[in-house]
Amino acid sequence: MEFLLAITIGVLYAAAFYLLLRRGVVRIILGIALLSQAVNLLIFTAGGLREGGVPFIAEGQTALAATSADPLPQALILTAIVISFGVLAFTLAMVHRADQATGTDDVDDLKGTDQT
Template identity: 55%
Template sequence: MEIVLAFIIGGLYAAGLYMLMRRSLVKLVIGLALLSQAANLLIFTLGRLIRGRPALIPSDMARLVEPFADPVPQALILTAIVIGFGVQAFAIILIKRAYQTVGTDDLDDMRSTDVMHGSSSAPPVNLPNDKWRSPVEATLRDEGA
């Protein structure tokens, strides 16, 4: 089973990294989620697998007796799951707002804080209008153009 999990972990890492390298913001968030699953599973597998022996001390005993599932990786993963959720939730709302404000989810168009469609090879996607820019900035750009 460890061998099977090793391939699942590899697959999740590959998929996560591939999505992180995409230009679309939404795909980036999906990549982030995949990557955190992969990391959790990696830690879990390194703690070795065992069936039906959770780290619970039976009521008639004072301590765990072998064999038992390693509680240390589990404790780490528990924290990681919750934090991963926080990151994901924040990222989802962030890209929603960013898309609303900037009008594109192409990372290549977000490289600069000043000019929106700096050196992008793709044509501007769904550009709303000049609303989001301050008047000064708008003037500057118009003069530059």
């Protein structure tokens, strides 16, 4: 399972960086979205995969069973998803405004402020 996830994460990272290196602003945003998904899977995998048990403390017990999954990476991912959702929404709005203001979606044309 780790092997499969590792390959998936690798493919996601590769796709994300390919998109980030494109010139279209929308592709770059898709790249950022893919990147955050790749990172989430990475946290999930690095946190250790365990088969079986959901991380609930069974009735009558005072601690988690040894077979249950670690709940912390899941909490981290949940936080990360919420943050990346908000950031992505902002980025889309910003790019829309940038498109209106500059009239282009090609990052190579966003050089107006770089002239000395």
